[in-house]
Amino acid sequence: MFEGLALLGQSMLTFAEPRALVYTFGATLLGILIGCMPGLSATLAISLLTTLTIRLPAGDAILILICAYVGTIYGGSRSAILLNIPGTAANAAACLDGYQLAKRGEAGRAMGIATTGSVAGSLFGIVCLAILTPALGEVALTFQSYEFFWLALFGVMMSGSITGSDPLKGWIMGILGLFVALIGQDGIHAHERFAYGDPNLAGGLSLIPTLVGAFGCAEVLTVMGERFKQARVYAVDSILPRISDVLKYWKTVLRSGVIGVYIGILPGVGEDMAAWSSYAAAKRASKNPEEFGHGSVEGLIAAETGDNASIPGGIIPALALAIPGSAPAAVLLAAMMIHGVKPGPMLMIENPSFVYDVVAMNVYATLGILFFGLFLVRPLLKILTVPRSIIMPIIFVLCVVGSFSIAQRLFDVWTMLGVGVAVFFLRRYGYHPAPFVLGLVLGDLMDKSLRRGLVISDGDLTPFFTRPISAVLAVIVIFTLVMSIPAANIAIRRAVLGIFRRRAA
Amino acid sequence: MSVRGTHDRPFGLFWLALGLAIAFESWRMPRLEEQGINPYTIPGLVPGLLGLILGIFGVVLFFRRAPMAEGVALEGNDGGVAEPWRVALAFLLCVGFGVGALGHGPPFWLGAGLFLFLAIILFEYPDHKAAGTLRYGIIRAALVGAIGAAAITLIFQEIFLVRLP
Secondary structure (H helix, E strand, O other): OHHHHHHHHHHHHHOOOHHHHHHHHHHHHHHHHHHHOOOOOHHHHHHHHHHHOOOOOHHHHHHHHHHHHHHHHHHHHHHHHHHOOOOOHHHHHHHHHHHHHHHOOOHHHHHHHHHHHHHHHHHHHHHHHHHHHHHHHHHHOOOOHHHHHHHHHHHHHHHHHHHOOOHHHHHHHHHHHHHHHOOEEOOOOOOEEOOOOOHHHHOOOOHHHHHHHHHHHHHHHHHHOEEOOOOOOOOOOOOOOOHHHHHHOHHHHHHHHHHHHHHHHOOOOOHHHHHHHHHHHHHHHOOOHHHOOOOOHHHHHHHHHHHHHHHHHHHHHHHHOOOOOOHHHHHHHHHHHHOOOOOOOOHHHHOHHHHHHHHHHHHHHHHHHHHHHHHOHHHHHHHHHOOHHHHHHHHHHHHHHHHHHHHOOHHHHHHHHHHHHHHHHHHHOOOOHHHHHHHHHHHHHHHHHHHHHHHHOOOOOOHHHHOHHHHHHHHHHHHHHHHOOHHHHHHHHHHHHHHHHHHHO | OOOOOOOHHHHHHHHHHHHHHHHHHHHHOOOOHHHOOOHHHOOOHHHHHHHHHHHHHHHHHHHOOOOOOOOOOOOOOOOOEEOHHHHHHHHHHHHHHHHHHOOOOOOHHHHHHHHHHHHHHHHHHHHHHHHOOHHHHHHHHHHHHHHHHHHHHHHHHHHOOOOOO
């Protein structure tokens, strides 16, 4: 424990020098600005910045990405409160009460509450990140290929089940992502799969251009294809949070923090679900549930605490297991790998200081959102007045340059465009891109784990179902699949209700 | 706006066909027996299984009665209304810039500047025309195009040392 504290102290000092502070505040500000702009997601921000920071040292690059991630999720609350349009999907829950407060002339108060909730959620998540990552890493040391196979599949299935509105379509996207990840040389025998002699395909579809396509190009096409009404930005009163607002709802902050971290840890389930779950739990536990949706301070605190707590939550499995907790965490994981960091169970043994570096980066990012949230509110609101007809073409040029900059080949630009066009169409028919991203990141792990597991067991499938953790994960995956079949779902629910009724009688 | 639930059958067929094609291609993949590899590590194993699962999901999508309940809103689907001409124009401009212009002659700064200018003015054209501010719109689009292209070129080429297409 003391060793961990010493490492954390060292990491905090590492990033307390001028260059790192410039990166911290610059990236957090950039993240907030991106988050403010409806349509630009945290995944897009991290994907684009990964391409920009590719030549920086690993520590600096990951610091920038984490600060941008935290800033984007926080910044999305601005447009949620002032325009009733969530800047990112994670801030949709904040619209319900934030916008109502703004309509009452309390936009500043709402933003102060959002800042406080975000900071509290981030700090709670950071504590969990510091404590749970080493613990989970230690447990994961006992994992073999069987567990990693199920974890990868579990991540994709969970993401498919929860992130969209239709689990079946989510799973299809997840399977598609897993398949696309397998194009190119396989990880065991270096045999070219689905390349058909094309040297570009033989190297596989590059991860970052594919991600930029799925979240950047598709988003640009979506927004450019839509007509938007001129939004009305409400006047802003004092943005300083009232201490009474925070202290009064400490239980809500704590509960939302726990929910946010828990949902963050679940593979593939993102900040939006954390915000909605925290909001729903706060409403259930509130003495004034009727105020929710009509300008409830408690509701806004719950939503903003939940989504920000899930950021460090999503990083926990990414570091300890190399299984990302959300789509932005998947891109962050990919960026870490590009920069030579190897997340996974061996991280705490090979590079223990890195975990505490990430904790420190989160702390500095939180300080960044606190600073900008309290002192730079009005100038930041100017971004809301920039028309999207100007922003989106610029974002597209950045998508093109970013995709090209990874390997300086036009094939990556075409990959980005192809994936972007495909995801644009699929989204219109209810196919969410988040499971696709999870599949893309986890495809290689799942492929190698299944084949290695089969080699170790000499083709025997029983270890996949009999080892304790494998068994639990297998049951969850199979149960999730079965519950999605309407007839089976109804039959199981009836059976469970019947058991409860018999017990009650 | 999302169009959901009414196109499950054609999509089901598409996923089935894609899944079967992936499974078939995986089956055709070399088993590398000449290298004496463990038969459980053949390269086509996992893609083949994924293809079969995708095919099964396609069948389920085709035959299921009604789409599941709608829940969380799609990312980015925040109240905007898609207009066919805007979608078509967005495609034309993005694909034209990404595939047509890049690496085919014009320098990056010129291609990017033209793309920015055309995208901004064409998408804002109806509003400027209605408000009688077309000249202002053209000047603004040209300025944004020139400054944007110059800034991106400068930042990437000189600061991040990226060779541009």
